[in-house]
Amino acid sequence: MDWGAIFGNAAVELISPTTAAYALAALGLAIHFGFTGLLNFGQAGFMLLGAYGYAIPALKLGWPWWACLLTSLLASVIFALILGIPTLRLRADYLAIVTIAAAEVLRLTFTTNEFAPVTGSANGLSEYQRDLLTLNPLPDGRYGFGPWVFSDRAWFFLILGWIVVILAALLTWLLMRSPWGRVIKGIREDEDAVRALGKNVYSYKMQSLILGGLFGTVAGIIFVMPRAVVPSYFQPTLTFFIYAILLLGGAATILGPILGSIVFWVLLSFFSGFIARAVEAGWLPFMTQVQAGQLRFILVGVAIMLIVVFMPQGILGNKKELAFVK
Amino acid sequence: MSSEITPKAKPVKSTGLHVGDPAPGVKKVDPILIADGVKRTFGGLTAVDVEHVEIPRNAITALIGPNGAGKTTFFNLLTGFDKPDTGDWSFEGRSLAHIPAYRVARMGLIRTFQLTKSLGLLSVMENMKLGAKDQTGENIFRGLIPSLWRKQDREIEDKALDLLKRFKLDAKKDDYAASLSGGQRKLLEMARALMSDPTLVMLDEPMAGVNPALTQSLLDHILDLKAQGMTVLFVEHDMHMVRHIADWVIVMAEGRVVAEGDPHEVMQDQAVIDAYLGAHHDTDLGSTDTGHVEAIKELIDDEQ
Numbered sequence: 014m015d016w017g018a019i020f021g022n023a024a025v026e027l028i029s030p031t032t033a034a035y036a037l038a039a040l041g042l043a044i045h046f047g048f049t050g051l052l053n054f055g056q057a058g059f060m061l062l063g064a065y066g067y068a069i070p071a072l073k074l075g076w077p078w079w080a081c082l083l084t085s086l087l088a089s090v091i092f093a094l095i096l097g098i099p100t101l102r103l104r105a106d107y108l109a110i111v112t113i114a115a116a117e118v119l120r121l122t123f124t125t126n127e128f129a130p131v132t133g134s135a136n137g138l139s140e141y142q143r144d145l146l147t148l149n150p151l152p153d154g155r156y157g158f159g160p161w162v163f164s165d166r167a168w169f170f171l172i173l174g175w176i177v178v179i180l181a182a183l184l185t186w187l188l189m190r191s192p193w194g195r196v197i198k199g200i201r202e203d204e205d206a207v208r209a210l211g212k213n214v215y216s217y218k219m220q221s222l223i224l225g226g227l228f229g230t231v232a233g234i235i236f237v238m239p240r241a242v243v244p245s246y247f248q249p250t251l252t253f254f255i256y257a258i259l260l261l262g263g264a265a266t267i268l269g270p271i272l273g274s275i276v277f278w279v280l281l282s283f284f285s286g287f288i289a290r291a292v293e294a295g296w297l298p299f300m301t302q303v304q305a306g307q308l309r310f311i312l313v314g315v316a317i318m319l320i321v322v323f324m325p326q327g328i329l330g331n332k333k334e335l336a337f338v339k
Numbered sequence: 340m341s342s343e344i345t346p347k348a349k350p351v352k353s354t355g356l357h358v359g360d361p362a363p364g365v366k367k368v369d370p371i372l373i374a375d376g377v378k379r380t381f382g383g384l385t386a387v388d389v390e391h392v393e394i395p396r397n398a399i400t401a402l403i404g405p406n407g408a409g410k411t412t413f414f415n416l417l418t419g420f421d422k423p424d425t426g427d428w429s430f431e432g433r434s435l436a437h438i439p440a441y442r443v444a445r446m447g448l449i450r451t452f453q454l455t456k457s458l459g460l461l462s463v464m465e466n467m468k469l470g471a472k473d474q475t476g477e478n479i480f481r482g483l484i485p486s487l488w489r490k491q492d493r494e495i496e497d498k499a500l501d502l503l504k505r506f507k508l509d510a511k512k513d514d515y516a517a518s519l520s521g522g523q524r525k526l527l528e529m530a531r532a533l534m535s536d537p538t539l540v541m542l543d544e545p546m547a548g549v550n551p552a553l554t555q556s557l558l559d560h561i562l563d564l565k566a567q568g569m570t571v572l573f574v575e576h577d578m579h580m581v582r583h584i585a586d587w588v589i590v591m592a593e594g595r596v597v598a599e600g601d602p603h604e605v606m607q608d609q610a611v612i613d614a615y616l617g618a619h620h621d622t623d624l625g626s627t628d629t630g631h632v633e634a635i636k637e638l639i640d641d642e643q
Contacts, residue, residue: 184483191482192474192492199458199469205420206456206528210470211444211535212477220479333515334460 019286021160026278028161033174034060034236035278039258039270040181041228046256047264048189049221050201052109055096056255058116059226061247062088063233065123068242069131071141078145082234089230092119093223101218113249124244132244139241167239174235178271181228186267188224197221198265257317263327265334272328280316285309350562353586354601356395361600364391371396371539371570372448377416377426379409386412387423388594394539399561399571401581401602404591405615410574411453413591414543418450419443430539445472449537453544453574455524459517463508466516466527467499468492470534499534506530506560522553529560540564542573546580558584582606590614 026032038056045051066085070076076084096115100108123132132138151165163171188194196217199207204214236246254277262273285306291297292305300308326332358366370393379387387409394400402410415421417428419440428435430448444450458466474495475481476488503509506526511519516527525545532540545561546554562584564571575581581588581602588605590598592614598605605611 187483187485188479191485192468192476192488193479193482195461195465195469196477198461198465202458202460203456206452206458207469208420208440209418209444209450209452209456210531211441211449211472212469213439213441224479 036274038232041225044225055112055116057251059229060233063230137243263330374428398586401585447538457516470531
């Protein structure tokens with residue numbers, strides 16, 4: 014058993030751009046679900062818009078990176094408005110239904126062969142990073158220490174991703190300690206009471222939906238930078254993984270989603286490495302390699318259940334709040 | 340239960356509020372809120388059907404009536420939380436029809452709820468601060484820059500602390516609102532409503548579920564509102580309290596205003612007694628034909 018490789022791979026996930034992307038998407042969901050009480054089950058849809066909103070103009074129109082970024086953000090705002098206008102006046106569950114359906118509509122639209130010339134259909138798109146890479150200040154080559162030896166390109170996306178995560182966390186922290194954040198948290202507790210105090214609840218919910226969605230969109234861009242964009246990344250399970258991360262870290266916290274994402278990916282990598290090698294070594298004779306690959310997701314499901322039952326406030330959540338949850 | 344409860348100070352009653360004989364829909368000398376032909380139906384049920392009613396300014400008006408009379412629905416209609424089928428209503432001469440609840444609140448008409456809505460996982464202080472109007476930092480962009488709202492926030496905090504002291508909640512200011520008792524939450528909700536300096540305070544059953552000792556201080560607070568120049572409209576079931584602090588009483592039954600007047604007179608009104616006790620409460624059922632009585636008995640049995 015090669016323990017070094019198992020731990021090495023797990024350590025890589027500690028700082029990988031994917032971890033950063035999931036952390037940012039979870040932070041967006043923390044704004045929706047943790048602070049405002051909006052049940053957004055379509056975070057994968059926001060991420061998809063980020064990925065394709067960046068890739069399509071970059072490849073098909075040859076736009077510079079900042080124009081591609083703006084396209085993504087604009088698409089995300091429009092998506093949030095389309096979701097929010099009909100549902101934010103209704104009870105919270107309606108938003109949940111609409112978001113999960115809308116995210117699926119987007120994914121299937123980008124999968125269909127009809128738009129293959131633009132979207133690349135199921136094969137997706139690649140090589141849209143060129144303009145952004147011109148900004149890469151790092152010298153060519155592979156460097157790093159311990160398990161963290163990457164190419165200059167990988168380092169660039171990694172650093173960029175984590176800078177964005179830190180900025181987003183800072184922005185969220187500033188907002189949540191402001192009177193704006195107070196209104197948002199009030200809406201989570203009881204929107205009628207907040208309405209009776211003269212606040213335009215509908216507008217606040219919309220602002221929250223847009224802001225959290227924008228975080229998801231940027232997360233989508235970070236996610237697809239080190240790879241190619243394929244529609245099958247953005248299945249509903251993506252949203253559920255992000256929810257798992259959010260609940261693991263603590264729903265109404267700012268560092269929770271980031272810590273949650275790190276713990277989630279390190280554990281996931283560790284488990285899959287361990288199980289794959291355990292099967293190889295013949296420790297689990299009843300299991301094939303393919304089955305072992307699926308087992309880690311079963312473990313994720315079990316982990317989510319355990320968190321919700323035994324640690325509903327998450328790693329960083331306030332235990333005191335729990336005493337008053339109905 | 341409440342017979343020995345009286346406000347500490349003898350309330351100063353406002354009189355001469357109306358023009359002409361007290362009757363449903365009577366004109367007021369200086370009305371703050373006027374409702375005209377407000378009707379709300381839920382399917383086949385007419386919950387509220389108020390032809391005309393005026394609420395006098397700077398007075399305490401009680402809205403009473405048996406359960407299901409439509410008092411809370413009427414409250415919801417007036418404050419924009421529900422939309423009537425037909426009708427006009429205005430507050431200080433400005434029409435309130437089709438105005439959303441949050442804008443009604445900004446105009447100075449603040450309400451509380453029958454089932455208290457304290458924001459449980461916010462501290463008592465945060466609950467109070469949320470009540471203040473026109474906060475710079477409540478804009479998402481300005482909220483990002485603390486120097487823009489810090490000063491205002493401190494002023495709001497001082498004001499909140501003052502109010503909390505008056506309501507004897509200052510010791511609890513850093514606790515979660517969820518940790519307060521039911522009565523304390525009623526106090527908090529009332530204090531929070533006062534943060535916006537309202538002109539009309541509408542209290543939906545402020546005394547429901549509050550212990551007698553706290554009732555006394557709540558009564559004093561309501562009287563205090565009037566002394567500070569505010570108008571109070573409240574829904575209540577406790578007649579003793581109504582008689583003690585209300586300057587004017589409006590009685591609703593089956594969605595309509597059936598009587599209006601000064602609290603002592605209105606209690607003698609036949610329509611009020613009928614509404615509360617049933618139209619035939621003093622008729623000897625034994626003297627009517629026995630078939631009728633049998634039918635009523637069967638009805639009662641069915642209901643049980």
